[in-house]
Amino acid sequence: MNERSAKHAQFVIERIYGAKPDRVFAAWANAAWKAQWFQKAEEFDFRVGGREFSRGGPPGGPIYTFDANYQEIVEGRRIVYSYSLDQGSTRISVSVVTVELQAVESGTRLVYTEQGVFLDGHDKPEQREHGTNLMLDKLGEILLSKESIHKRVIDAPRDVVFSAWTTPELLARWWGPTGFTNTFQEFDLRPGGHWKFIMHGPNGVDYPNECVFVEINSPERIVLNHIATVHQFYITADFEDVDGKTSVTFAQRFETVEELASIEKMIKKANEENLDRLSEVVSSLAGRT
Known part of the structure; x- marks a missing residue:
């Protein structure tokens, strides 16, 4: 002692x-x-x-x-x-x-x-x-860093969590911050395929979005290129099995440090809300309350 x-x-x-x-x-x-x-x-x-x-x-x-x-x-x-x-x-x-x-x-x-x-x-x-x-x-x-990185462990198998990202009906239920809804116009799930959609904000404003799928490695990784005249970025989602649960790493990478810095405070909160909504949808799929 x-x-x-x-x-x-x-x-x-x-x-x-x-x-x-x-x-x-x-x-x-x-x-x-x-x-x-x-x-x-x-x-x-x-x-x-x-x-x-x-x-x-x-x-x-x-x-x-x-x-x-x-x-x-x-x-x-x-x-x-x-x-x-x-x-x-x-x-x-x-x-x-x-x-x-x-x-x-x-x-x-x-x-x-x-x-x-x-x-x-x-x-x-x-x-x-x-x-x-x-x-x-x-x-x-x-x-x-040019990246905003968020991690979450979700109490569900990896294939269930991955399907919530790759099934349009499920993805539309949770994509975006709290209060947003989505209308998908195109969802071509393959490398080079386009995902076009409108995010409807709780303030009544519509936000058109377009992404291109860069990589799809089921059930381990998805990479998206968000195409825009402002705030162009890549999203990488990695899925890791952890004793039957799934560790999700959500990385949003911008072209410059300055661009990330200009909206970082907003996207930190928004991305955490996004993962909250994903967890809720996955819990319903896995029969959890």
């Missing part, structure tokens, strides 16, 4: 990211986006007094529990939160973190300051600083 101790420490990490402060801020404030570079949250309430809670760890290794509360949020400029970290049932540290964002010529200067107490030798400030550096490196990679 480790000797009882409480070591207090502070470390400061600085990064320059080639993205504007509002985009860097959104990578902390949006649950789906943050899950691309941080442990996916089971609870995410980004407001002063709100909580972020997650559990995870390396395969076969210990489970770490991250439990944070937001103390101050200044849009686009500063985030302050306190958090505890447990290894299994053992509390290993308690910290206060300040994330500061400043616009610079090349993008954003981020200053991450953590002040913590590390308990009973279970973790060391040097190890925490190293892990945080890796985390902020990952954030930098995400900020430079």
